[in-house]
Amino acid sequence: MADKKRIYLSPPHMGGRETEYIQEAFDTNWIAPLGPHVDAFERECAEAAGVKAALALSSGTDAVCLAARALDIRHGDPFFCSSLTFVASLAPLVQMGGVPVFIDSDPGSWNMSPQALERAFLDAEASGRTPKAVILVNLYGQPCDMNLLLPLCLKHGVPVIEDAAESVGSLYGGRPTGSFGKFGFYSFNGNKIITTSGGGMLLSDDEEAIAKARFRSTQARDPAPWYQHSELGYNFRMSNILAGIGRAQLKLLDDRVARRRAVFGRYREGLGDLPGVSFMPESPNSRSNRWLTTLTIDPGASGTTNLEVVDVLAAENIESRPVWKPMHLQPVFRDATYYRHDGDESRRLFETGICLPSGSNLSQEDQSLVIRLVREAFR
Numbered sequence: 248m249a250d251k252k253r254i255y256l257s258p259p260h261m262g263g264r265e266t267e268y269i270q271e272a273f274d275t276n277w278i279a280p281l282g283p284h285v286d287a288f289e290r291e292c293a294e295a296a297g298v299k300a301a302l303a304l305s306s307g308t309d310a311v312c313l314a315a316r317a318l319d320i321r322h323g324d325p326f327f328c329s330s331l332t333f334v335a336s337l338a339p340l341v342q343m344g345g346v347p348v349f350i351d352s353d354p355g356s357w358n359m360s361p362q363a364l365e366r367a368f369l370d371a372e373a374s375g376r377t378p379k380a381v382i383l384v385n386l387y388g389q390p391c392d393m394n395l396l397l398p399l400c401l402k403h404g405v406p407v408i409e410d411a412a413e414s415v416g417s418l419y420g421g422r423p424t425g426s427f428g429k430f431g432f433y434s435f436n437g438n439k440i441i442t443t444s445g446g447g448m449l450l451s452d453d454e455e456a457i458a459k460a461r462f463r464s465t466q467a468r469d470p471a472p473w474y475q476h477s478e479l480g481y482n483f484r485m486s487n488i489l490a491g492i493g494r495a496q497l498k499l500l501d502d503r504v505a506r507r508r509a510v511f512g513r514y515r516e517g518l519g520d521l522p523g524v525s526f527m528p529e530s531p532n533s534r535s536n537r538w539l540t541t542l543t544i545d546p547g548a549s550g551t552t553n554l555e556v557v558d559v560l561a562a563e564n565i566e567s568r569p570v571w572k573p574m575h576l577q578p579v580f581r582d583a584t585y586y587r588h589d590g591d592e593s594r595r596l597f598e599t600g601i602c603l604p605s606g607s608n609l610s611q612e613d614q615s616l617v618i619r620l621v622r623e624a625f626r
């Protein structure tokens with residue numbers, strides 16, 4: 248196996264100009280603290296997302312943490328979150344004492360089910376336990392059904408955190424994701440569609456809220472000649488060197504979306520005829536960046552399973568994964584409340600779903616190999 252080149256799920260894809268920005272940071276000795284690349288990257292991300300303000304951070308998880316602080320999540324506060332997601336969508340809220348209530352997926356989008364959300368709101372209203380926040384996750388780049396979900400949150404007066412970590416460059420109704428909630432955020436982790444090696448961006452139209460988050464992200468220092476603190480903050484800022492990488496990457500975003508969508512198109516062409524295979528749908532009114540190509544394999548119809556296919560690919564040094572294990576099935580959340588769509592949709596997606604290698608730098612030759620191996624697993 249050591250002699251076989253590894254094919255990764257979603258590796259970084261540098262464009263070449265990143266080193267020019269890094270060199271500029273070195274030439275001007277803006278290694279720290281912060282610096283002009285950070286300021287520019289924030290402006291450029293705010294513009295790309297169509298929001299008024301942005302805050303560059305060292306991870307997407309930091310952005311969740313600052314959004315939760317802004318919404319004043321405290322011990323015992325309930326909040327709603329998509330069950331089918333990565334734990335970072337909500338971990339900071341739980342660490343602040345928030346109590347998660349998980350909402351199932353809609354089969355049409357794999358994202359939060361509007362009908363399950365509605366039932367959760369009705370119960371919350373009846374018990375007088377209105378959630379402090381709703382976290383909407385654009386899974387694998389697919390925007391949520393905002394036209395149905397946002398009015399429900401608005402009706403109950405609950406602010407939305409839009410987890411656009413995976414959906415940088417995706418559109419809903421022609422509008423960029425990350426701009427739909429009270430707060431939105433991007434991740435530039437190494438596996439995302441564009442990367443700073445590690446980083447995140449908090450987004451909002453509320454400039455005052457971003458200013459407050461900025462204050463908290465730099466240790467909450469009061470305006471005084473000495474170090475004085477009236478509250479406690481964090482050390483969450485992105486470095487000027489990494490922001491330089493981000494600026495170069497952001498310029499490539501349209502190309503990266505086009506490439507990921509092309510990867511998806513080739514998989515659909517190469518695998519779409521197999522029995523029991525269904526690709527993650529692109530919900531109406533949206534344009535997904537197709538961050539990862541994901542599909543489900545029905546064991547009854549196909550004669551194989553998602554895990555068998557993962558193993559077949561792993562034997563050839565190819566990385567693939569089951570879809571996210573839903574939060575309501577996680578040991579750490581075993582006591583949490585969960586609202587199903589109808590059947591337990593997120594569980595079904597987890598038990599049958601697989602993510603295939605989807606890098607924007609995946610060669611057609613490598614992709615053809617993946618397609619051939621998946622087809623063999625079906626025989």
Ligand SMILES: *Cc1c(COP(=O)(O)O)cnc(C)c1O
Pocket residue numbers: 305306307308309332333335336384410412413433434435436446447
């Ligand atoms: C990657 C990711 C995050 C967290 O971003 P980091 O930059 O890795 O902290 C949050 N939510 C989802 C859905 C993600 O995929």
